Amino acid sequence: MPQRQHIAIVGGGASGTLLAWQLARQGLAGMTTLLDPAEAPGAGLAYSTSFPQHLVNVRNETLSADPSDAGHLLRWVHAMHDPGAGPDGFIPRRWFGDYLRTLFRESGVRHRRGVAVAMERRSCGPVLLLADGSRLHATHVVLATGNFPPPPLPELDDAAIASGRYHHDVWDPDALGRIGPDEDVVLIGTGLSTVDAVLRLRAQAHRGALVAVSRRAWLPEVHRALTVPGSPVVGADVQATARGYLAAFRRALRDGIPAAAAVDSLRATSNALWLALSENEKRRFRRHLQRRWDVVRRRMAPMVGAAVTEALRDESLTLRRGRVTAVRQDGDALAITVRTPGGTDTIRAGHAINTTGPDPRYGRGESPLLRTLLQEGLAVAGFEGEGLRCDADGAVLDRQDRPTPDLFSLGPPRMGTLFESVAIPEIRAQAAALAAHLREAIHPETARGG
Ligand SMILES: Cc1cc2nc3c(=O)[nH]c(=O)nc-3n(C[C@H](O)[C@H](O)[C@H](O)COP(=O)(O)OP(=O)(O)OC[C@H]3O[C@@H](n4cnc5c(N)ncnc54)[C@H](O)[C@@H]3O)c2cc1C
Incomplete structure (x- = not known):
């Protein structure tokens, strides 16, 4: 008898929630369980803060859950909190957490409270082992495990x-x-x-x-009003080296483009530029340019x-x-x-x-689930031992460098492969694409028709 299809999302922060919401839009809510220890999933680490002074760090117009509807978040903010909020504003992060909790409730996806500590692969599919000794059977597991506390001090x-x-x-x-x-x-x-x-x-x-x-x-x-160039200041034809990228970037600065506008012009293409670099060139970028980039980009x-x-x-x-x-x-x-x-x-x-920021090295980190996946070769760490190696669909690569058809990730874990993967604009796009991919995998007959 064929195995009943079931999607298990591990983690109920922004990544898991946006995926649950997108799976519901694909008609898959009934076969999805989201596993998270919180009482009510949605806010995760970034948006659970109760401090009104903690604001989002990107403009409201870029934070909508639906990549194709920039007004989705703002309509909700107008109805629930502030009718005067504008697309260029920055809302308190706790409002965004409320928005995510609302989306999770709307999705109709089942929430199971718990923490996965290991995953076994059986003939019937992956089985998640939970800290309380129970099990969750699935045909597809998605790691939306997010951020962990900072790396240890020396x-x-x-x-x-x-x-x-x-x-x-x-x-x-x-x-x-x-x-x-x-x-x-x-x-x-x-x-x-x-x-x-x-x-x-x-x-x-x-x-x-x-x-x-x-x-x-x-x-x-600090964010200021900017005119972002219509095309990326580092084109796809620029030699794929840290030095090549820097030279093109400097040309833009000499042409009078502010650094922040030049950085923003690269948002849609920075992952492709990163993937084009060799490992050595990525290391060079990290060593000489990453921090300079980060203070302008974030x-x-x-x-x-x-x-x-x-x-x-x-x-x-x-x-x-x-x-x-x-x-x-x-x-x-x-x-x-x-x-x-x-x-x-x-x-x-x-x-x-x-305050050094989340630890991206899962091998030494706090998550028994990620540690055992790495130890058992069901997943491999990405660039510089950080995050996970994944393919373009988010399928986690195993020790043999093969994409696994039943284990995916989105958000921060994909930083092992990508340059941008932790902020909402990237996570919401990944959630929409992964939900469509899972629908195709589960119902190929309906998905092909659109
Ligand atoms: C303080 C802070 C502020 C930020 N502000 C912004 C911002 O303003 N704009 C922006 O675009 N981005 C921002 N970011 C980036 C942020 O990473 C993403 O926006 C997003 O919150 C990441 O969500 P996530 O669900 O992947 O991770 P998390 O929020 O970390 O959620 C992961 C969830 O998974 C659960 N989990 C983990 N392991 C397991 C397990 N084994 N079993 C069960 N559950 C598990 C955790 O308990 C947690 O609930 C911010 C990040 C931080 C840290």
């Missing part, structure tokens, strides 16, 4: 961990609330997670000094930028160049060792927060 004292003064997970809703208003804090990193922490601390009337440390001490730039909403500028101006926030190499307990505080261009410094502070 040296972290057990006493520092036990003291409760070192905060490894900046998104832990309670951790930052325990920081006293006058305690000094070292923020490890200067990216968007750092900005989140600064906003959060300011919102709780924190008065102590905030020192943010990173190798270059560059903060993300910009802050204007209101967020204004709050950060204010914190820099009143010196409640200062930036330091260097690399944090150790965090140790030092009496009733922490001693944070920073390797700087000129030597080694030690900063004494009441608390240290790791």
